[in-house]
Amino acid sequence: MGLNVEKDQSNEDNVGNDGDNDQLYELMHDMQGDLNEMPQEFESFFENSGQPLFSGCSKFTKLLAVLKLYNLKAKNRWSDKNFTGLLELLKDMLPNDNELPCSTYVAKKMLCPLGMEIERIHACPNDCILYWKQYKNLHVCPKCGASRYKWKRLDDACEQKKGPPVKLLWHLLVILRFKRLFANANDAKNLHWHVSGRKEDVKLRHLADSPQWRNINKKFPEFGVENRNLRLGLCTDGMNPHDNMSTRHSTWPVILKVYNLPLWLCMKRMYIMLPLLISGPKQPGNDIDVHLAPPVEDLKMFWIKACPVCEEETVDLWLNNSRKNVFMSHQTFLPIDHPYRKKKKTFNGKYETRVARLPLSGDVI
Incomplete structure (x- = not known):
């Protein structure tokens, strides 16, 4: 290359x-x-x-x-x-x-x-639902009627040792990993590589050179103009960890990759994350999107809570002329009687009467 x-x-x-x-x-x-x-x-x-x-x-x-x-x-x-x-x-x-x-x-x-916290989630054997959130306490799938715990017996020895097999998801939270990428100066710089360090010509060297990358930017222009937004890829494949092809068991690791990074880094192990591990007697099938709900929710949380202090109360503003996103309402951190709170023209044209939230404690986080 x-x-x-x-x-x-x-x-x-x-x-x-x-x-x-x-x-x-x-x-x-x-x-x-x-x-x-x-x-x-x-x-x-x-x-x-x-x-x-x-x-x-x-x-x-x-x-x-x-x-x-x-x-x-x-x-x-x-x-x-x-x-x-x-x-x-x-x-x-x-x-x-x-x-x-x-x-x-x-x-x-x-x-x-x-170590990062791992959440164990049961799944319907027919990939209808996850026993998660509103279905957490159910014992039978509300869509197909299959039992949460009972599979067809695979073999008596397995039953005696491990009990009835259950289709499981092992969900690992990935938000902290993303935050640490931006906390490290070298990593934060490398996350801009797809714009500032990539050689742009007619050759296809990186996903950023592909038509699909440009199509996403056109379809979601507000997302595309912010270089710090993460471009992520999900991939998965099944394997038999027991090294015995006759054993009816499959494990499907779901891998998350960051495509903002340079060519020589985006496929390195230290930047590849494992948000989900699907385990069960048979493969997920075409309904694998049901199993992807937990990591997708993690990513939505990361997208919404851009500021680790303000979280869901983060206030941002898109500047059309500068073509960038800025974070506002810093006046809320000032004393309630501070004169800057009344300077409308200097800031966003409004009086600021709100008070900034207190930083969250470690226990709350």
């Missing part, structure tokens, strides 16, 4: 580099709360954040060391077995009083508070 491989590789290596402490202190600040009301895992997490890796070590805490090592594991695609071997070797190299975990299992358990 005529790309500079050395340049692309250096860009890839620099992406997501947030400094030596991996924004650990920012992360800890976001998680602060009343430790007495937190589960045991969170209490242990905060303890590990301040515990030195070994006596006299001032550079690494127990938590920071594990985060660094686990980041290497993910970046280099080490298996759990290889990572356990590395931890065992490093533990022997360090002083005897070191706090480094000795296995991948212990390391994952220590980092579990950082």
Whole structure:
């Protein structure tokens, strides 16, 4: 495609580099709360954040060391077995009083508070509905009458071990991942690449060069003129995780990709998200759109709540001459008797009498 491989590789290596402490202190600040009301895992997490890796070590805490090592594991695609071997070797190299975990299992358990919440949702075996929201407490599908729990018995051994098979969706919230893209300076810059960094000629190098991309911009002009709006792609395919083609089971991971990014990044694993995992005795079929409702709702929430403070009360204004979207009503943050609240011509032509909402606490979020 005529790309500079050395340049692309250096860009890839620099992406997501947030400094030596991996924004650990920012992360800890976001998680602060009343430790007495937190589960045991969170209490242990905060303890590990301040515990030195070994006596006299001032550079690494127990938590920071594990985060660094686990980041290497993910970046280099080490298996759990290889990572356990590395931890065992490093533990022997360090002083005897070191706090480094000795296995991948212990390391994952220590980092579990950082994991994203997973929602398990039952689905109708005929793909009619999800037992979600208004159907959450039903036991029979209101459209086809199929039982929520009973499938045709696949095999007695499976029944005895795992109970009646149920069609499940594993829903992972992706909004936080998107917010972190914009929080990182390098990532935020790369999200503009499809406009500012792409070479525009008659060749098709990226989805932004395709007619469909232009058609979407024409159909939704308000969306198309804002370069920061995310262009997302959903793709899925089924597989049998048991490595046995005779087993009647399929797992369908739904992958979410960000097409704003450069060619050498948009297909990288760190920018590919898994919002949904469909699991059951048979594949979803043509009615897979029923299963996509949870991630679509997440994306709608992300679209509406552009400001993490104002959320649904975000006030925006489209400027026709400048052809961009701006966020207004900053006067609401001023004292109620501030003179700027009465300057109509200087702002939007109206008196501002509203008061800005207070920032949400971590518990509310």
